Amino acid sequence: MSKIITSTMAAYLIKDQATVIPGGFGCCGHPESITKAIEQRFKKTGKPRHLTLLFAAGPGDKKTKGINRLALPGLIGNVIGGFWGFIPLLGEAAIAGRIEAHNWPQGVISKLFRSIASKDEGLITSVGLGTFIDPRIEGGAINNVTQPKVELIEVKNKEKLFYPTIPVDFTYIRATTADEFGNLTMEEEVSLQDSLAQAQATHNSGGVVVAQVKNIVPVGLLDPLMVKVPGSLVDYLVIADDSDDHCQTYDEVLNLNYTTSGLIPALDNNLGKINARNLIVKRAVQELKNTSLGASPIINLGIGVPAEIGAYINYEAPNAPTLTVEGGAFGGKPAYGLSFGASEFPDAIIDQNTLFDLYDGGGIDIAFLGFAQVDKIGNINASRYGKSFSGVGGFVNISQSAKKVIFCGTFTTGGLEIEVDADSGELIIIKEGNTTKFVETVAQLSFNGHLNELAGRPAKIITERAVFDVFNGELVLSEIAAGIDIDKDIRPYVDFSLKLNDLGVNVVKLSPSIN
Numbered sequence: 001m002s003k004i005i006t007s008t009m010a011a012y013l014i015k016d017q018a019t020v021i022p023g024g025f026g027c028c029g030h031p032e033s034i035t036k037a038i039e040q041r042f043k044k045t046g047k048p049r050h051l052t053l054l055f056a057a058g059p060g061d062k063k064t065k066g067i068n069r070l071a072l073p074g075l076i077g078n079v080i081g082g083f084w085g086f087i088p089l090l091g092e093a094a095i096a097g098r099i100e101a102h103n104w105p106q107g108v109i110s111k112l113f114r115s116i117a118s119k120d121e122g123l124i125t126s127v128g129l130g131t132f133i134d135p136r137i138e139g140g141a142i143n144n145v146t147q148p149k150v151e152l153i154e155v156k157n158k159e160k161l162f163y164p165t166i167p168v169d170f171t172y173i174r175a176t177t178a179d180e181f182g183n184l185t186m187e188e189e190v191s192l193q194d195s196l197a198q199a200q201a202t203h204n205s206g207g208v209v210v211a212q213v214k215n216i217v218p219v220g221l222l223d224p225l226m227v228k229v230p231g232s233l234v235d236y237l238v239i240a241d242d243s244d245d246h247c248q249t250y251d252e253v254l255n256l257n258y259t260t261s262g263l264i265p266a267l268d269n270n271l272g273k274i275n276a277r278n279l280i281v282k283r284a285v286q287e288l289k290n291t292s293l294g295a296s297p298i299i300n301l302g303i304g305v306p307a308e309i310g311a312y313i314n315y316e317a318p319n320a321p322t323l324t325v326e327g328g329a330f331g332g333k334p335a336y337g338l339s340f341g342a343s344e345f346p347d348a349i350i351d352q353n354t355l356f357d358l359y360d361g362g363g364i365d366i367a368f369l370g371f372a373q374v375d376k377i378g379n380i381n382a383s384r385y386g387k388s389f390s391g392v393g394g395f396v397n398i399s400q401s402a403k404k405v406i407f408c409g410t411f412t413t414g415g416l417e418i419e420v421d422a423d424s425g426e427l428i429i430i431k432e433g434n435t436t437k438f439v440e441t442v443a444q445l446s447f448n449g450h451l452n453e454l455a456g457r458p459a460k461i462i463t464e465r466a467v468f469d470v471f472n473g474e475l476v477l478s479e480i481a482a483g484i485d486i487d488k489d490i491r492p493y494v495d496f497s498l499k500l501n502d503l504g505v506n507v508v509k510l511s512p513s514i515n
Contacts, residue, residue, distance in 0.1 A: 004237045010210045011037035013236075014170050017077070019052040021113075021198050022067050023173035023212075024059030025191040025327040025352065026086050026303075028341040030066050031174040031212035032245035034238060039069040050077030053090075054168065056109040056194060056352065057327070057393060060086035061250040061338060073098065080149075080166075082106030083393030085303065086250075091389045094142045101142035102149060103383065104133060106326065107356035107397035108163050113194050114353055115165050116201035122164040127360060127397050129159060130448035132383070137445060142389075167205035171198050172238075174246070175229065177215045179222050182231030184211055190248060190258045190342035191327040192228055194352050199233040210236045214246050251338035258342040259349075264315040264333050276410050276418050276464040277305050278312075279427075279481075279510065283462050284368055284408050285312045288321060297321045297365035298358075300398050305408045306368035307336035310343075321366075326359070326394040328352045356394070360401050367402035369395055371409045373442045374461055376496040378449025378470035380407060381442035392446055399447045404458050407447075411463040412436055412493055418464060425509030426483025427465055438475075438494040449473075466490055474499050479506040 011034065014020060024030030041047065053067065058081050060066030070076055071089035078100040084091045094101035105127050115123045128150070133140040139148025151162040173195040175184035186192060199209045211234050240246035247253045284306070288299075299321045301307050310323055310333045322331050323343070331347030334340075358364075372388070373381035380399070383392040399405050410416055412433030419428050449470055452459055461468040467479035478501040480486065486505070491498055 003235070004216065004239070007033040007037040007212070007238050007241055008041070010034050010172065010236060010238050011041040013208055013210070014038065014048045014051070016047060016049045017051070018048060018169035019054060019166055021054050021168055021171040021202065022059055023171070023193055023195060023198065024066065025193050025341045026057040026059060026083060027061060027250040027338045028190045028248070028327065029174050029193045030059035031172050031238070032065065033212055033241045034172045034210065035067060035069050036241075036245065039072070042072055042075045046074065049074050051075060052078040052080070052166070054080050054109065054166070055082065056106045057083040057341075058087040058090065058391075062086050062088060064089070065250060080104060080109065081391060082109045084389060084391030085393070091391070095387070095389050097143040097145045100146045102140050102146060103142055103391045104128070104140050104150070104163060105392060105396040106394040107360060110194055110353040110356050112163060112165060113197035113201045116168060117197060117204050119204060120165060122162050124153070124155060124160050124162055125360070126158070126160055127400060128161045130445070130451045131392075131396055132445045133392070133396065134161065167207070168202040169205070169207045170210075171202040171207065172210045172212065173198060173229070174212045176213065177217060177222065178211060178213045178234070178237050179217050179219045179231070181219050182211065182234035182237060183222055183227045184213070184229040184231070184234065185222055185226045186228050187226070188214070188248060188254060188259060190329065190349070192349060192351050193327070196229050196351065197353055199229050203233045208235050209233055210238060212238045212240055212246065214240060249335075249339040249342055255339075255342070255344075257344040258335070258346070260345060261347060262345045264345050274420055276416055277308065279418070279420075279464040280305055280408050280410070280462055281308050281312055283467065284309055284406055287366065287406055287460070288313070298363055299323050300359065300364050300367040300402065301325060301334050302367070302369035302395065302398070303340050303393065304370035306370055307334060307340055309368055310334040322347070324355065326352060326355060326398070328355050330355065356397055359394070359397050362401050362403065364398060364402040366404045366406060367398045368406045368408055369399060371407040371437070371461065373437050373439050374407070374475065375439055375442050376475050377473050378452070378459055378475050379442050379445055380447035380449070381444045382446040383444050385443040395446055399452070402457070405452070405460075407459070407461045409437065409463060411438075411465050420510045421483065424483065425511065427481040427510055428483060429465070429489055432493070436493045436495060438496070440495045469501075476501050477505055479508060482507055482509040
């Protein structure tokens, strides 16, 4: 029988230099009560010190919640993380070199929990080859005080990367309901958050597993088919101190559509004023119509601009796509913003590590991903530039395995303003962004255009004013919006010699309406 304790008591179970897995997926499903208690204990006592954090998608709200609370000098010593976009305070500490910090692919870390549970020495995969995670480039180290852990090895005459496992001392996860034996159900959670694999990894490491829940019920009331983590793997239960510490996402207290299957409502015709983002999204949706995908293609939507594509898809059309989000939502209409990771009316919610098995094996027909920089041969930086650091997340897994990948983002960034002339259908640049994204050399290599072309996978870059294809080792301008002048609106913001499509650049009139 699991022992019921307070969040404060849970925080005092963590020893100095422990390896800790914080539960949750980005902005969804984090056990906030326990993190607050860890923060409060450290401020009061100076302990625990020099923790190692291990996470696939760092839980936070882009401000101060989640494991942003743990970005206190001396509390964290080392971090191995996939996506850092929701935890800027820890990201700042990593960039500044105040902590040792590693950025590994989200899907690799998600699967690594299973490897730890199995007591394997590590995970062997091709994911990350030819990117900044490759030890021949940066080795996934975020700063100069960090010694890379990733190794290049050879298996049957093929290059692979080896990601080592580490034993886990303490894991805290979240569920909706527990019985008195600690069996956990997740009927109100938008993601299973790798909780089972994390609990098994910790249990087999001899560590402690704590689960934060909303409800505790008598033994015998839970359907065993609904139990996601067996009670024998859970050492302690914590009831959330405050209902605000157990919201479904950092944007919504409870949205029942995220845990209900059913028909997706018709398109919303009031999605707001036309802007660069929804111009990109509208053009991206055309790729689903322009590509022969067969019945019910499987699609992945990345965070940022691509996440908004779900709002523009006709789910009632023949052969409508199945949209997936790497947190485990399969089907439905993906959410975005601080509810990214949830989907309305999903077909299923599966373990993140299991979904990455599908992804890594080539199960995605088209992936829509964001980008920060692109160079003349189609290399992409989606993880770090300037003072901005989001981490690579699932980008590497997905971009290296999808049958086709579409990168979506504005042509320039930082203050870009546009409008569409209602009569002519021409795009008007009111104010240009102050930062170029088409550069001679990307600041960090998140996607290797050369290796992708060798693999025979088509790649395309869509912006609000232009579309580029990666062809024969070059970035080729193939389409522009009506009203755009190549010499005035394109060339000055491209840091390399611009190549035009030999068959001519297609000019497309735009609609001033969103749908």
